[in-house]
Amino acid sequence: MVQIRKSLGLCPQQNLLFNYLTVSEHLHFYSVIKGVHGKMTPTEIDRMLTTFNLLEKRNKLSKSLSGGMKRKLSIIIALIGGSKVVILDEPTSGMDPVSRRVTWDLLQHFKLDRTILLTTHYMDEADILGDRIAIMVKGSVRCCGSSIFLKKIYGLSLLDYS
Numbered sequence: 001m002v003q004i005r006k007s008l009g010l011c012p013q014q015n016l017l018f019n020y021l022t023v024s025e026h027l028h029f030y031s032v033i034k035g036v037h038g039k040m041t042p043t044e045i046d047r048m049l050t051t052f053n054l055l056e057k058r059n060k061l062s063k064s065l066s067g068g069m070k071r072k073l074s075i076i077i078a079l080i081g082g083s084k085v086v087i088l089d090e091p092t093s094g095m096d097p098v099s100r101r102v103t104w105d106l107l108q109h110f111k112l113d114r115t116i117l118l119t120t121h122y123m124d125e126a127d128i129l130g131d132r133i134a135i136m137v138k139g140s141v142r143c144c145g146s147s148i149f150l151k152k153i154y155g156l157s158l159l160d161y162s
Contacts, residue, residue, distance in 0.1 A: 006035050009083030011074045013090045013119075019063035023054060023073055026062060027080060036081030048076050051106060067094035072103065079110055086110075088118045092125060104128050 017026060024045065031040040049055040052072045057065060062073065071094055078086050091107070092100040107116065107129055120126055126133050127147045134144040143150060 002035055005033075006081060007084040009078035009080070009086040011071075011078035011086070011088045011091055013093065015070045015074045016077075017062040017070055017073065020061055022059050022061055023049065023065070024058045026073060026077065030077045031080050034081055040080060048080070052076055053102070068096060068099045071095055072099075075103070075107075084114055086114055086116045088116060090119060090121070092120070092122070100125070 018029075021029065027040065027045050027048070028037070031037045046055060046058075049058055052075070054069060054072055054076070057069060062070060065073065071091060075088065075091055078088060088107075092103050095103060104125065107118075110116075111129075116129075118126075118129060120129075130147060132145065133147060133150060134141050135150075136142065143154065145153070
């Protein structure tokens with residue numbers, strides 16, 4: 001069970017943040033729960049915060065963060081300790097378009113050597129981030145495949161977001 005907890009990261013749709021903990025305290029708290037506290041050196045924490053443009057917020061209470069910054073913190077929490085399986089539920093909801101794009105680039109980088117299961121309502125997000133895309137309608141998977149495969153079978157309009 002400990003090994004599963006160490007290798008699994010979760011970013012739920014609703015942020016699991018505590019108003020009176022700072023950004024750094026959140027990372028410390030969740031790394032202890034996950035059992036990877038020893039792996040989370042101050043240098044690694046600063047690197048993650050810098051990567052997600054939150055370094056200057058490390059000593060701020062989470063209640064003072066914008067919605068987009070809270071989502072970024074939740075994504076970092078899911079990734080800490082080198083999680084091998086990461087579940088992201090609507091990771092960019094509440095982010096402005098520029099932050100969404102930056103987060104997509106970061107997720108592309110962090111998906112190396114990981115399995116990421118991502119849910120989204122944004123077809124452009126699925127197209128950019130998904131190696132395999134499953135489209136669900138009323139709780140049932142209706143089609144599944146690569147972006148290119150789905151566009152070929154169902155037409156460009158399926159994943160066309162321009």
